[in-house]
Amino acid sequence: MPASDILNPTQGWDATLGDSMNPSYGFTRKRASTQLHKKAVGGTPWTRETQNTGHTFVFSWLGRTWACVQRLKRYYEQYEDGFFTIIDWDGGGRHYVGRFTTEIVPTLTANNKWDVQSVTFEEIPEQSMVEYPSDWDHDAIAFFITNDFGDQKLAINGAWSQTARTAVAGAQGTAHVSLATLGTAYVTMDDPGTSGDWACYEYRGYGFRLYMLKGPEFGQADIYIDGVLLEMVDLYNATDVGPQIVVAQQSMPLDFHRVKVVCDGTKNASAMGTAVSWYALEVMR
C-alpha cells in the first residue's frame, strides 16, 4: 500500500540517513480554491464546489546528506505515477498522501551537503491513508442547511421544512458554533418521519460528523455515505437535548462525499414520534 510508504516517518533525526527527512521551513499547507464563484452586479456571490483538489506544498531540503537526496529522488521516481505519505510533524503529525510534481534538482553546496529547493508536493484525492486527519478543533469546518447567504445547500426530497429553534441544555454545537448558551438560535431541516424522505449533502473533504436533533419525539433514520448504508441511528432521547453528533466517520479519503439521511418512519418503542431533524455537517478539510 503506497500510503504506508512514508517519506518522513520520524519527527527527528534519522540515523540511517544521517539527516532528517523533514523539509526545511515546514509545510506551506496551501490549498487552491476548489469553488467556482459567479456574481451579478449586485447581490451575493453564487458558489459551487466543483473540484476535489487537495493541498499543495512547496518544500525545500537545505544542506542535506546525499542519502537524503537519494530518498527524495527515489520517491519522485517511484511515485510519479502513484502516491506516498508525507507527515506534517510541525502541524501535529497530520498525514498527506500525494506525490512530487516537480523534479528533484539537487545542488551541491559544500561539505558534501546538498540543497533541493522548490519541490512541489501535490495531494492526491480518493486515496486511502494510514492515518486520516483528525484535528476536528482546527481543521474541520461546519456546513449548515443553508450557507451564510441563506441559500439552501442541503438537498431534500419529501416533506422537509426549515424550523427555527433555540438551544436547550445539553445541545452539542459544532467546533466553532457553540450552542452552549441556552436560547441560542439555530435552524434545522425537519421531516415528520415519512418513510423514504431523504436529505443529502455533498461536501468536499475527508471524514464527517453529522449533527441531528435528539429528543423524545424523534424516530429512526438510515445514514448512507456515498450510497452505502453506514448505520441506522435512533434519534430518541428521553429528554430534548437538541443537536448531537449521531454519526462520526473519520476514516474517509479526500473526495466528494454524499451524506444522506433517509427517514425510516420507525421509532424507538419509547419515542413519541418518527420525526427526523438535520442540524449540521462538520467535515474535515
Added chain:
Amino acid sequence: MIAYHPSLKAVGGARTGIGPVNLLDVQDVNGNIYHWSDRPINAPVVITGAIAPSFFPALPPVPAGQFQVMAYATNFHCASSDLNLANIHQTYGELLRRTVTGFVLGGGSLYWSTFLPETPIPSGAVIKSITLIFDGYGGGSANNFPTSQYTAISPDIHFLDTITLEAELNTISPPGDCIVKFVGVQILYSIPGEGSPERDYPGVAPYGFGPYVPWLIEVPQFTFHRSQVTDMGAFVLQNLSGDSLSRDFEKILRRSTLEGAFFVYRCWQADAEAAWLEVHGTLTVDPAGVDTVNLKCAQLINAAQDDTPLEIYGETCQLQYGGLRCGATGPTECQYSYQTCQQPNRIMVEANSYEKNYGDTGANTAFNIINRRRTI
C-alpha cells in the same frame, strides 16, 4: 417617437446616480415563471402568471401602487338589496344591470356576496383595497345624462364567511330613473415576500429584496433594426446556485425547458419606477457552461417554427369521401374535384385555376395515384 414616462424624464435629467437595473421575466411553456435581475430589487414583475381576465374595465379607476397587483372580481351573486331596484337583467359585458327607480341620493345599500376574482388571488396576498366599480347612466325622462364613468366608491368591507361588499351608491346622481351597471370589483393586493412592503425583511429603497434574484451576469446589447431583421442577443446567467447536489438550472430544466420560453427584458430605472427599454421575445437555450448559462433571445413570433399543416392544399380534395368532414352521402364516390363534389360547401381544395385544358366536368384528377398536388 416613443414617449418616455415623465418620471424617467425627471430622473434621467436629474442624474440621480442610481443606475438602471436589468430585469428579465421569463415564462416557460409549462407556465413556470422566473424573475432574474443583475441585483436584488423590489421591482414589480410584468409576468405574473395571471391569465388576463376575460373582462375588465377599460380604465381602472384606481391605479395600482408600487408593489401592488390588480385583480378583478366579476362573478357576483346579488344577495339582497334594500334599494328600490327593478328590471334586473344582464347584458354582455355587464355583470349586473339594475334599473333604479326613485333612487335617493345617499340612500340604501346593495349587498353582494360570493364574488370570484377572474385571476386568482394568491394565498398570502394582503388586500390593500377593494373598490366597487359602477357605470351609471341616467335614464327615464331625462334621457342620457351621463354620470361619471367607472365611479369609484370606497366600500365598507366586511369579511364574513364569504366576502361581502356593501356599497353606498352615493355618487349616482341625480335621483330618478337610471341604470346602474355593476362593472366589477377592483382588488389591489400585494404579495408578501415578492417585492411588497409586507415581505419579511424590507429592503432599502429603491433596491432591496424582491422577486428578482440576481442571476443575470450579462445582457445583450440590442440593435433595433426597425425592419424584419431579427434583434438577437444572449442573456448570460449564473449556473452555480443550488443545493450541494444539483444546480438550480438543473432543476429548472428538469421541470421544463426554456426553449421557446417567453421573456420580457426591461432596463428598469428603479427610482423612476419605469423602464427605459423593454424587449419581448422568446428564448432558445445554448449548451450550459460550467458556471454560466446562455439564453439566446429571438423574436416573439417565428413562423418557421410553426408546425407543418396536417394537410396539403391542392386542387384535389383532401377529405375522404363519405367521411365525417366530407359529409357526402351519395352512393357514388366523387373524383375529389370541385366539379364532382357533392358537398361543395365542405370541399377542401384550393380554389384555383390551374387546369385550363380540360372540360368543366373532367378535372384532371388521378383516380388511383394522386401525383399532381401542388403545395403552396
